[in-house]
Amino acid sequence: MKVLNVVGRRIPMYDAAAKAMGQAQFTDDLERPGMLHGRFVRSTIAHGRILQVDVSRALVLPGVKGVITGRDIPDRVYGIVPKGKDEHALARDKVRYIGDAVAAVVAVDVETAEEAVRLVKVEYEELPAVFDPLDAIQEGAPIVHDNVPNNISASIRKEWGDVEKAFAKSDYVFEDSFFSQAVNHAPIEPHAALAQYDPQNGDLTIWSSTQIPYFLKRNLATTLLIPENKVRVIKPKVGGGFGGKIDMFSKDFCACWFARELLRPVKFVYEREEVFQNTRQRHPMYITVKTGVAKDGKILAQQIKAHADGGAYNSTAPLMITLSCFFIMIPYRIENLLYEGYHVYTNKPTGGAMRGHGIPQARFAIERQLDMIAGRIGVDAAEMRVRNAIQPGEPHPAGFIINTCGFADSVKEAAKAIGWTEKRGKLPFGRGVGIAGASFPSGVANMAHLSSGSVVQLTREGRVNVLSGAADIGQGAETVICQIVAEQLGVPMEDVRITAADTGICPLDAGTFGSGVTVRAGNAALLAANDVRGQLFQFVAERLEANIDDLVAADRRIWVNGSPDRGMSLNDALHAYQYADNPLPIVGRGSWIPPTEQPTSLLTKNGNFSPSYSFMTQAAEVEVDIETGKVRVIKMVTAHDCGQPINPMLVEGQLEGSIMGGMGQALYEDSTCIDGQQYNPSFLDYGFPTAMEMPEMESVHIDTDDPLGPFGAKEAGEGTQLAPAPAIVNAIADAIGLEFHRLPVTPAMILEGLRKKQGKAEGTDSST
């Protein structure tokens, strides 16, 4: 691991102290004079036509300042993926799920707004509804969006190699089906927006809990018919995103609309129930995997059919189903793959990007089936993964360019750390170990113009100001960017300040998704810092009569490498620079986009997907209580190739958090929706893992040095969310001999499975 002066060090987040003191401001912490508060009137039925909305009684309630319906705002749809735009800020003709926003109310306080919501009367013509994607694709099923007659709003069919031929050559072919449930992002900060309008110059400013300030800006402009240069999006501190804030929501549009209409600041904050019901969730997905293998466990072909339950709207649909497909091509070498995936509308809460974005579901299915196949053909499950691992530098069947890859090592290291050889299949009944592998890109390329920009200023006083478009949502993006800049300019972290994710003053950035921030925004900051460095060092080199390439800098000093005495302090350098009448501050700019041939081809043709790919293997040891069916995860090992960590402590934090996410997905979390009604939209009822459930965690760093990442860094934090769930369920199989195909694996399922197994063993029918 590279440990430089600032990069590679375990440095606390630069804003951690402010957060520890309660001084860090999130959107709901912001107050503006005369601020109004908003609430939504939401659909009580899963599917229906809106016949009439009577707002008259709400409008006359004292304290109410405005009520709007979908008919009062422009008929414009929004969406994070341009191809998938299908959502109105407020429903116009139809409601498509319980909770669809029908009207918005603003009042002098929240209580009055809530009272007004109760006074709005909505008349519906109820329509038949559909709640399962497999039902929704049948002929005659209710149509959720009139322009999508089969409810399939996005699909992909992609074949590499020749799957049929490879199946014919396989020694064994197995087919198994799996299901992944709805999981909510459940950030502790509810989604919020505060908007303010300046009638003098027509500027609209919105503070929003968002991961994608620039996409939000564009969508606000196009839906509310405001010139884009009049919209300024500022991201305050964001209390967790996990993908759930890469979308935009009614609260953003309505806050802006009312602010402009009423000329007063307007704030909308979602209640917890709305976060569960009206934001996004990980798509429930049915996946069937057919795999052909040789006797030694080598994968010869895979055929996958996936139906994602999209809920009422698209959100990221075309992208999600594409990612789900393409990322089956890592971390194993699969020469022949056929993927058919469908994003299907239903009358339920909407699916969206969530940590892994379409891949956790696929990984669960594939990693589970690999274990089952290993058992069926008598090959060790860890060995089988090593045997199929992709290798760096090899031509890749889908055209990915894998410069560095520590996957095979990660399997071996994870197995070693969990005690695989001693434990697998050898522990007492009720206890077992399991393993699963994964890989993730460092941001997506080949898709659209996704670049990051940065500006770095070095002032006369030696203070460094960084502007970046990157959206820190708690993962530490701003800290990592500051570390990169500090390293390049040879200053300590305390000299660097950053202003980020303010579209009014920061350079363009794609936003926080696809795990691209460190590589993309980090490289942009590195280029900007190098620009500053070049300007100053050229000057210093002349003074020192040295070659600029021989100069090094650290601790506010610049000197000739190898000759510490031939140098000067940064302060002296800037002083001399000033007296030579050079312009100050020194300003550097940088912009970085992943190398790509044609940046709009992802959905249509092969090509490299990302500048780099991280690899990870996770191994779990579990104990199943045979009496209660409860599973305790005892230990979780992560062997992780994320290139060179810019900040190992933050990387650790990412992977520890993702293990918790994976445990929730495996064992506890399920946004239960019956006939379109969510049953557990609260922390008390939703299975959110607590400190009590956390296992011992161990991480093993697999050292690689990526040529494209800043200082060799690759993705961290999203890929590690993929393997924990299958590793845990694989460990349950090792512990009690039951193969589960559905998530989450609940105590009831375990007890039922054990009962059936016992019944079978006794030769009686115990089906219940």
Add this chain to the structure above:
Amino acid sequence: MGKKTVLELMINGDTFEIACAPNMTLLEALRDKALLTGTKRGCDTGGCGACTVIMDGEAVLACLTLAVEAEGCDIRTIEGLALDGKLSPLQEAFVEHGAIQCGFCSPGFIMSATALLAEVPSPGREEIRRHLAGNLCRCTGYVKIIGAVESVAVKDRGGEK
């Protein structure tokens, strides 16, 4: 809603006069009236612990406490822990251990753990986990949070020698 009365709340040693309806929660009084927004609103139903404050030495959920109940009590919020800008040892430990990511849950965790350490200066790992089970964090997996609390507990134990 009922008629408003004026309450005197003692928060972090300062007296606040707050006009308050009988159903106003302590969380609303703190955030919306006293403008002490360090105490967070994560769910408003006692499910996440983000609004934890210390009332007469005991950790309570401000969203489940009526403001009127808090009158006459010594209320301590996250803003009241640092002295003259210097972080409390526990706040410092949260920073140094990387126990803070997005930071939205941090004030609640720090208040919960502060109350624990005031009562049990050297809690064991299991006791810390049990005590913090009502505080939810989506970012950290709790590992570094528990480590931070443990480090202060151990230090205290050392200090007693």
